[in-house]
Amino acid sequence: MSPILTISGLHKSFGKVEVLKGIDLTMQQGDVVSLIGSSGSGKTTLLRCVNLLEDFEQGSIELAGQSIGYKQDGGQRRRLSEREIARQRAMTGMAFQQFNLFPHMTALRNVMLGLIKTKKMPKDEARAVAEKWLERVGMGQRRDHYPGQLSGGQQ
Amino acid sequence: MNFSLFLTELWNARLSLLSGLGDTILISVASVVLGSILGVFVGLAMTYGAKWLRFIVRLYIDFLRGTPVFVLILACFYILSVVGLDLTAFQAGVLALTLFCSSHVGEIVRGALSAIPQGQTEAAKSIGLTFGQTFVYVLLPQALRQILPTWVNTATEIVKASTLLSIIGVVELLLATQQVISRTYLSLEFYLFAGFVYFLLNFVIEQAGRAVERRISIP
Amino acid sequence: MTFLKTLAVATVMTATAVSAVGSASAQEASKLQEVLDRGYLILGTGSTNPPWHFVDGDNQLKGFDVDMGRLVAKALFGDPNKIEYVQQSGDARIPNLVTDKVDMACQFMTVTAERAQQIEFTIPYYREGVGLLLMANGDYADYDALKAAGDDVTVAVLQNVYAEEMVHSALPDAEVDQYDSVDLMYQALNSGRAEAAATDQSALRWFMVQNPDRYQDAGYAWNPQSYSCGVKPGDQRWLNFVNTVLHEGMTGVEFPFYAESFKTWFGEELETPKIGFPVEYK
Numbered sequence: 321m322s323p324i325l326t327i328s329g330l331h332k333s334f335g336k337v338e339v340l341k342g343i344d345l346t347m348q349q350g351d352v353v354s355l356i357g358s359s360g361s362g363k364t365t366l367l368r369c370v371n372l373l374e375d376f377e378q379g380s381i382e383l384a385g386q387s388i389g390y391k392q393d394g395g396q397r398r399r400l401s402e403r404e405i406a407r408q409r410a411m412t413g414m415a416f417q418q419f420n421l422f423p424h425m426t427a428l429r430n431v432m433l434g435l436i437k438t439k440k441m442p443k444d445e446a447r448a449v450a451e452k453w454l455e456r457v458g459m460g461q462r463r464d465h466y467p468g469q470l471s472g473g474q475q
Numbered sequence: 476m477n478f479s480l481f482l483t484e485l486w487n488a489r490l491s492l493l494s495g496l497g498d499t500i501l502i503s504v505a506s507v508v509l510g511s512i513l514g515v516f517v518g519l520a521m522t523y524g525a526k527w528l529r530f531i532v533r534l535y536i537d538f539l540r541g542t543p544v545f546v547l548i549l550a551c552f553y554i555l556s557v558v559g560l561d562l563t564a565f566q567a568g569v570l571a572l573t574l575f576c577s578s579h580v581g582e583i584v585r586g587a588l589s590a591i592p593q594g595q596t597e598a599a600k601s602i603g604l605t606f607g608q609t610f611v612y613v614l615l616p617q618a619l620r621q622i623l624p625t626w627v628n629t630a631t632e633i634v635k636a637s638t639l640l641s642i643i644g645v646v647e648l649l650l651a652t653q654q655v656i657s658r659t660y661l662s663l664e665f666y667l668f669a670g671f672v673y674f675l676l677n678f679v680i681e682q683a684g685r686a687v688e689r690r691i692s693i694p
Numbered sequence: 695m696t697f698l699k700t701l702a703v704a705t706v707m708t709a710t711a712v713s714a715v716g717s718a719s720a721q722e723a724s725k726l727q728e729v730l731d732r733g734y735l736i737l738g739t740g741s742t743n744p745p746w747h748f749v750d751g752d753n754q755l756k757g758f759d760v761d762m763g764r765l766v767a768k769a770l771f772g773d774p775n776k777i778e779y780v781q782q783s784g785d786a787r788i789p790n791l792v793t794d795k796v797d798m799a800c801q802f803m804t805v806t807a808e809r810a811q812q813i814e815f816t817i818p819y820y821r822e823g824v825g826l827l828l829m830a831n832g833d834y835a836d837y838d839a840l841k842a843a844g845d846d847v848t849v850a851v852l853q854n855v856y857a858e859e860m861v862h863s864a865l866p867d868a869e870v871d872q873y874d875s876v877d878l879m880y881q882a883l884n885s886g887r888a889e890a891a892a893t894d895q896s897a898l899r900w901f902m903v904q905n906p907d908r909y910q911d912a913g914y915a916w917n918p919q920s921y922s923c924g925v926k927p928g929d930q931r932w933l934n935f936v937n938t939v940l941h942e943g944m945t946g947v948e949f950p951f952y953a954e955s956f957k958t959w960f961g962e963e964l965e966t967p968k969i970g971f972p973v974e975y976k
Contacts, residue, residue, distance in 0.1 A: 325613065371600075371601050372600075373597050373600060379570060386627075391540050402605055402606060403605055406600070406603050406605040406608075406657075407603060408601025408603075409600055409601055409602070409603045410602060411603075412601070413601075414598075414601040416594060416597070416598060416601075418592075418594055420594035420595060420597065420598035422595065422598070422600070422612075422617075423600075423612055423617065424617055424620070426618045426630070433602065433612060433613075434602030434603060434604070437602075437603070437604055437608050437612065438602060438604060439603075441610050462517030464694045466693055468693060468694055469694055487751050488751075490753060491753045492750060492860055494753075542819065549789075553789050553793050556793045556794070556795065557793060566779075630882075641783065642783050642785065643783070643786060644780070644781040644783065644786065645780040646741070646778055646781060648743070650742075650781075653741075653742045654741050654742050654748065654749040655749075656742070657742040657743055657744055657748050657749075658744060658749065658750065658751070660875075660876055660877035660880065661877060662875040662876070662877050662878075663875070663877070
C-alpha cells in the first residue's frame with residue numbers, strides 16, 4: 321500500500337535560521353503519529369508546511385498522491401496557484417493551539433463555512449453535516465452560540 | 476431677536492434652504508459612499524500590497540490627511556481645470572471630499588485589518604478559503620465592526636466639511652443660509668438655525684451608527 | 695487669501711506659457727466668438743451682497759452687478775436673460791477668470807493695481823465710497839451737524855481693521871463702535887446707541903430704498919474706489935467689446951437700461967447724458 325503522506329528532504333528557514341534541515345517522513349493510512357521535540361524545534365513549522373501556512377525552500381510533500389504547494393515545471397520549482405493551494409489546504413485538518421474560531425459566527429456557521437466554500441456543499445447539506453458533528457462532540461445544544469459564549473473546552 | 480419676523484422669513488426662504496439642505500445631503504452621501512469604497516481599496520493595498528504599492532499608498536494617505544480640506548477643494552476645482560479636466564464646482568467638491576474621506580477610511584481599514592489576529596487568516600486558509608473568500612467571510616465582517624464607530628465619525632466630519640464647498644460657489648446649506656441672511660439681515664437667527672440643522676444631521680447619523688453597532692455587535 | 699492669489703498667479707503663468715505656444719491662432723479664437731457660438735454668457739458673480747448680487751425671495755439672482763452682466767448678454771444676443779451664472783465667493787473672482795470658468799466677472803470688484811496685474815479690468819461702472827446713514831428724524835441733519843458735534847457723536851461701523859481710521863478721516867472726533875454684522879450695525883442706529891452708521895454708499899442707498907422715509911443720507915461720501923468687471927487677460931477683442939457695451943450703457947443707446955437698474959438698486963434717478971459734445975472728453 322502506498323503511503324498517504326510522504327515528506328522528503330524538507331528544508332525551511334526563517335531568514336538565516338534554518339529550522340527544518342531535511343525532514344523525511346512517511347505515513348500510512350490509519351497511522352497516528354506524534355511529533356515530539358523541545359520547544360522551538362520545529363514541530364509546528366513542519367505541520368504548517370504540510371498545510372502550506374509556510375512556504376518551504378527545498379524538498380517535497382506528497383499527500384494522497386498530490387505534490388503539495390509546488391510542482392516541477394521543466395526543471396523549475398513553481399508555486400501552485402492560490403486557488404490550487406486553497407483546494408489542497410482543504411484536504412487537511414488543523415487544530416490550532418489558540419482555536420482561532422471566527423468570533424462573528426455561531427458555532428454552527430463556523431463549521432459550515434469551510435463545507436460550503438471549499439467543499440462546495442449545498443447549504444442544507446452543510447447544515448446537516450455540521451449539526452451531526454456538533455451533536456457528536458456534545459455541542460448540539462450550543463450550536464447557535466458565538467465563540468465568546470463558549471467555554472475553553474467547548475471552543 | 477425678532478422671532479415672528481424670523482419665522483416669516485424662514486417660511487419665505489424654505490424652498491432655497493431646503494434645496495441647500497438637499498445639496499448638503501447629496502454631497503455628503505456621495506462623498507462618504509465613494510470615499511469609503513475607495514478607502515477600502517486603499518486600506519487593502521496598505522495591508523496586503525507589495526512594498527512599492529504600500530509606499531505609494533502611504534504617500535497618498537499622508538498627503539491627503541496632511542492637507543486642509545479647504546485646499547483640497549480649491550486644488551480639485553482650479554488645478555484640475557488647468558490640466559484640462561473641467562469639473563463643475565459640485566463635481567470638484569465631491570471629488571475633494573471623496574479623496575479626503577478615502578484617506579481616512581483607508582487608514583481606519585488598515586488599522587482594523589491589522590488588529591485582527593493572524594490566526595484568523597490562518598484558520599481560514601487551513602479550511603481551504605482563498606484570499607478573496609477569507610477577506611469577505613472572515614476579515615471584513617470583523618473589521619467592519621471595529622471600523623464602524625470611527626467611520627461614523629468620519630461621516631460627520633464630511634458633513635461639516637461640505638460647508639467649505641460654498642467657497643467655490645456650490646449652494647449648499649451654508650451658502651443658501653448666507654444668501655437669506657444677506658437679504659433679510661437676520662444673521663444671528665439664521666446662523667443659529669443652520670447650526671441647529673447641521674447638529675440634527677450629525678445627530679441622526681450618530682444615532683443610526685449606534686443602532687447599527689448594537690445590532691451587529693458580537694456576543 | 696494668499697493661497698488663492700498664489701494659485702491665480704501660478705495659473706496665469708501656466709496659461710501664459712501654454713498660450714505662448716499657440717499664439718498664432720490666438721487672434722481668431724477670441725472669447726467673443728466663443729460666447730456668440732455658445733449662445734449664452736457665463737457670468738461670475740456672488741449671491742450674498744445686496745444690492746450688488748443676491749438671491750431674492752423667488753430664488754432669482756438679482757442686483758446691479760447682475761444687471762451689468764444682463765446688459766452684456768443683451769448686447770450679445772438681444773436677450774438679457776441668456777446668462778449662466780456661476781455663483782462664486784469674493785476670493786474666487788480672479789481664479790475663476792484665469793482658469794476660464796467664467797467669461798467675465800462682475801462682482802463689486804475694486805480696481806487695484808495688484809489685481810490689474812492678474813486680470814484685465816473693464817471701464818468702471820460704479821464709483822463706491824463710504825457714506826453716513828442717519829435717522830430721518832434724528833438729532834443731526836447732515837454731515838456738517840455731525841462734524842460740529844465732535845465726540846458727542848457715536849458712529850456704528852462694520853468690524854474691520856481700518857474701521858476706526860476710516861471713520862476718523864471724515865469725523866475726526868467721533869466715537870466709533872464696531873459691530874460684527876450689518877444687522878447689528880443698523881440696530882445700533884435704530885435703537886439710538888449710535889447717531890450714524892458708516893457703510894458703503896451703495897449699501898446705504900439700498901437700505902434707504904428698502905425702508906423709504908425712515909433714514910437719510912448725511913450727504914458726504916469719501917474713500918472712493920472704482921468697481922469694474924474683469925476679464926481674462928490677453929483677449930483685447932473681448933475686452934473691447936465689453937468696454938463698448940458698458941460705455942454705451944452709461945452714455946449711449948443703452949442708457950435707459952443702465953439708468954433703470956441704477957434707480958432700482960440705489961433709488962436715484964440719473965440725468966440723461968448731455969447731448970452734443972461727448973461728456974467723457976470734457
